[in-house]
Amino acid sequence: MAPTRSSRGKYNYSEGTLTGQISCSHCGRTFKAQGIKKHEASCKKRLEAEEEQQRFNRDYEKGQRKARKARRDHAIGKAGPSNLVDVTESNVNDSAHGDHPQIIRLSESDLGYDNQGNHTLPEPEEHQHGDSGITNSPEANILFCTVLSDASMASNSVPAQSRPAASVQPPSEFKTEYHPRSGCPTLFQAFDEFRVPPEAQQVPIDEKPWHPFRSRADFEFSEIALDAALNKSQIDALLNLILRVSQGHAEITLKNEADLSKAWDNAAAELTPFSKHQVPVTYKKNDQVYEVHARPIWDWALDLLDNPLLAPHFVWDACRVYKRSAAGFERFFDEPWTGDRWWDIQSSLPPDVDGAVPFCFILYADKTKLSSHGTVKGYPVVVRCANLPVHIRNGEGFGGGRVVGWLPIVPEDAGEEGKLGYTTLKRVVWHESFLKLLEHAAQYSKTGYLRKCHNDILRWLFPVILILSADYEEQ
Numbered sequence: 464m465a466p467t468r469s470s471r472g473k474y475n476y477s478e479g480t481l482t483g484q485i486s487c488s489h490c491g492r493t494f495k496a497q498g499i500k501k502h503e504a505s506c507k508k509r510l511e512a513e514e515e516q517q518r519f520n521r522d523y524e525k526g527q528r529k530a531r532k533a534r535r536d537h538a539i540g541k542a543g544p545s546n547l548v549d550v551t552e553s554n555v556n557d558s559a560h561g562d563h564p565q566i567i568r569l570s571e572s573d574l575g576y577d578n579q580g581n582h583t584l585p586e587p588e589e590h591q592h593g594d595s596g597i598t599n600s601p602e603a604n605i606l607f608c609t610v611l612s613d614a615s616m617a618s619n620s621v622p623a624q625s626r627p628a629a630s631v632q633p634p635s636e637f638k639t640e641y642h643p644r645s646g647c648p649t650l651f652q653a654f655d656e657f658r659v660p661p662e663a664q665q666v667p668i669d670e671k672p673w674h675p676f677r678s679r680a681d682f683e684f685s686e687i688a689l690d691a692a693l694n695k696s697q698i699d700a701l702l703n704l705i706l707r708v709s710q711g712h713a714e715i716t717l718k719n720e721a722d723l724s725k726a727w728d729n730a731a732a733e734l735t736p737f738s739k740h741q742v743p744v745t746y747k748k749n750d751q752v753y754e755v756h757a758r759p760i761w762d763w764a765l766d767l768l769d770n771p772l773l774a775p776h777f778v779w780d781a782c783r784v785y786k787r788s789a790a791g792f793e794r795f796f797d798e799p800w801t802g803d804r805w806w807d808i809q810s811s812l813p814p815d816v817d818g819a820v821p822f823c824f825i826l827y828a829d830k831t832k833l834s835s836h837g838t839v840k841g842y843p844v845v846v847r848c849a850n851l852p853v854h855i856r857n858g859e860g861f862g863g864g865r866v867v868g869w870l871p872i873v874p875e876d877a878g879e880e881g882k883l884g885y886t887t888l889k890r891v892v893w894h895e896s897f898l899k900l901l902e903h904a905a906q907y908s909k910t911g912y913l914r915k916c917h918n919d920i921l922r923w924l925f926p927v928i929l930i931l932s933a934d935y936e937e938q
């Protein structure tokens with residue numbers, strides 16, 4: 464007959480396996496066959512832990528007994544066997560009936576010394592009594608005992624002033640034995656003195672911990688400069704400010720970071736703030752929303768016009784400049800208003816409007832990396848006023864270029880990159896976002912904006928995008 468094979472699967476246990484009980488070899492409890500191995504492993508681990516704890520307790524008790532014996536040996540060693548006298552039962556009885564306290568001195572043999580002065584004290588026992596009834600346990604092995612009768616305690620008490628002061632020294636916790644060739648005696652130390660060298664117990668105080676800096680203030684400033692990662696120009700500017708304050712030429716009223724944050728908020732309120740806008744677009748029948756942070760360029764232009772320091776430097780009218788050469792006067796270009804386009808724009812303004820002049824903007828838009836690793840990218844839009852001279856509009860102070868918007872970045876998609884539809888999507892997103900910057904400016908480019916300029920002259924300002932610098936994607 465051909466061999467048969469059980470039809471049960473890997474985890475299809477028999478009825479006996481499911482219902483049978485097996486005793487644990489460690490604790491004797493019974494468990495099902497499926498879980499006995501796991502229980503025995505945990506039970507064995509628990510028993511080993513208990514045995515380890517018991518061994519630790521035994522070692523700890525042994526150490527405590529050795530420590531008590533060492534303290535007793537140390538106390539006996541300090542007293543010395545030569546200064547002790549015999550004590551008898553009659554001495555004890557006579558002293559017990561005396562009128563004054565009697566001092567009992569134990570003999571050398573009671574303290575564990577032989578005739579040569581060697582220490583022979585046995586291991587401590589719980590209860591061990593001699594013939595005289597005096598206890599020889601470690602707790603009773605004292606050097607001096609004062610025996611007072613009831614009568615002497617009641618009638619012949621000695622005043623506290625006449626009693627000698629008892630010098631009680633706590634027992635040492637640690638004992639250190641040095642090599643015989645070291646010439647160092649055995650050292651007994653308390654817990655707070657162990658492993659602490661004598662020179663470390665009295666550490667000298669450094670009167671100038673900031674050395675080699677010339678002063679503590681120099682050290683603190685260098686620490687702040689390192690923590691803030693200040694560069695050379697920032698350190699020089701901060702030191703110059705501190706010098707001017709110390710000389711009384713400047714004053715700082717800020718006391719903490721809260722005052723500085725409040726001052727920043729007040730300064731930001733003087734200018735046009737950024738606002739968030741949503742740009743909805745549709746791509747492959749899916750609605751998508753992108754966010755753009757911007758402030759209208761015309762509001763930024765009004766901030767420039769409100770600055771009295773910049774008012775005298777605005778140039779409104781186009782002009783042509785020439786330089787004499789051998790062939791006569793030769794025209795050159797050094798500012799935007801010296802070019803032909805400015806001339807043509809001003810010529811195209813309404814002739815019936817007195818004081819109509821262009822207010823020209825220069826815009827830059829390009830993606831850039833905001834971190835050194837290139838993981839964070841941004842899409843800033845920078846604006847400059849072409850009506851201001853080059854040293855002002857290209858500078859870092861008032862009238863210089865400012866970021867007026869952050870265009871959204873359309874995420875890169877390897878599957879869609881290069882397709883006409885995806886390229887069109889990015890162009891639509893950027894154009895719709897760019898329109899948020901041109902709010903008001905587009906309207907006033909047709910109607911004009913009446914403004915009183917420097918020397919109280921009324922002018923009609925017509926905003927114009929004179930230069931737009933952008934990549935092909937943004938165009």
